[in-house]
């Protein structure tokens with residue numbers, strides 16, 4: 001598989017988690033998130049156990065805690081939202097440090113925080129152990145509509161080309177003495193966006209010609225088939241199945 | 254295999270949907286194993302002609318056959334396997350996430366799988382000296398490397414005829430020479446569209462001039478380049494200081 005496409009979230013390694021086939025990991029992460037989301041929020045201890053599970057997977061994957069925590073900052077906007085909830089929610093109120101907070105708001109905030117953090121942590125783990133290319137192959141294997149997978153892989157392939165084009169246009173603008181300062185210059189920026197759109201559209205046409213010239217007739221040929229053995233599926237299932245057990249306990253206790 | 258010429262074009266005329274007539278009756282035959290340069294000024298219709306070779310453009314008058322097979326809708330799959338077009342911008346040609354997958358695209362579309370596919374890909378990459386780059390994403394390669402991979406993507410389909418649109422454009426002298434070495438080493442019919450006249454002289458014993466939609470001249474590349482009135486009348490100019498007479502060609 002490609003050593004390229006080392007995206008920012010990916011952390012190169014050879015751990016057992018890295019080696020698992022991408023579609024197993026995708027399915028496991030997705031199932032784990034489902035289980036976490038369906039756990040009752042009052043079962044606080046269950047979320048503690050989930051966190052331990054995630055930490056366990058991170059340890060097996062040899063992803064340092066610092067790496068994981070730093071990538072969790074994507075979550076910050078949601079945290080802000082959660083923090084607001086106890087202040088704005090209605091209903092019964094309690095006093096904490098002299099502030100009057102809504103009880104249901106506190107539970108709501110906890111719910112969003114705990115489930116969000118676990119979901120993001122699982123996704124970050126997935127992303128840091130799976131290359132972008134492998135993720136796409138995995139999605140394809142999991143029968144995501146082929147059109148979506150194709151669009152995503154073209155985004156990866158042409159993202160750099162398009163940003164490069166944008167950069168060149170900006171250099172060309174500035175070389176002719178243009179600096180975007182304030183509202184009066186937005187017109188020029190809009191024209192740049194328009195030009196970029198047309199260029200990308202035309203490139204799309206040329207790429208399509210090149211594809212047709214090499215025998216493309218509507219569907220991408222399967223070049224890399226990702227496969228998984230039963231054992232690999234079993235390994236991948238450890239996380240969601242354990243989590244499911246915790247979840248069931250959370251409902252019954 | 255077949256004894257029919259690699260490419261036979263007769264009476265090909267074409268007008269774009271907007272009414273602009275680009276080709277006015279082109280006749281051209283390219284024998285097996287020949288290397289022919291297609292010369293002509295900007296707007297002469299060279300790219301238009303190239304797009305007819307595998308049926309991307311069609312609907313005009315005249316006929317194109319590739320190794321005896323007419324370029325018609327029912328033959329498109331086979332024709333596109335036989336005609337390998339290398340487009341001018343490698344970023345248009347290399348659309349897969351890795352070099353290996355890109356080279357595999359054509360043969361895989363034709364139904365190849367597994368070890369056979371792998372072997373094709375390796376072989377094609379070795380032919381252009383890029384075997385070590387199989388797992389790299391195309392956009393991390395230099396321009397010259399991308400051009401060579403683009404050549405590999407069509408070589409992997411074992412084409413009857415390799416068609417290159419401006420292969421030497423944007424290459425530095427070293428990459429230009431490396432590509433020439435690659436092209437010379439191939440045992441395949443080549444039709445090369447180019448504005449780079451010394452390159453045509455170096456690689457192609459025969460050249461044709463396409464001008465205003467017709468073939469205006471056809472002959473030994475050296476003879477054409479030395480014919481000053483002919484060159485001038487078709488807006489073809491040799492680079493400063495280049496004398497085609499002084500070059501010894503085989």
Ligand SMILES: Nc1ncnc2c1ncn2[C@@H]1O[C@H](COP(=O)(O)OP(=O)(O)OP(=O)(O)O)[C@@H](O)[C@H]1O
Nearest residue numbers: 269271273275293294295296297298299300301302
């Ligand atoms: N899509 C199109 N619609 C209408 N006219 C076109 C189209 N593409 C090309 N033409 C016209 O057809 C003529 C031949 O164009 P073509 O691209 O084949 O020239 P060319 O020989 O490849 O030129 P160059 O050396 O600049 O690449 C030109 O006059 C051009 O303006």
Ligand SMILES: [Mg+2]
Nearest residue numbers: 299300301418
């Ligand atoms: Mg052209």
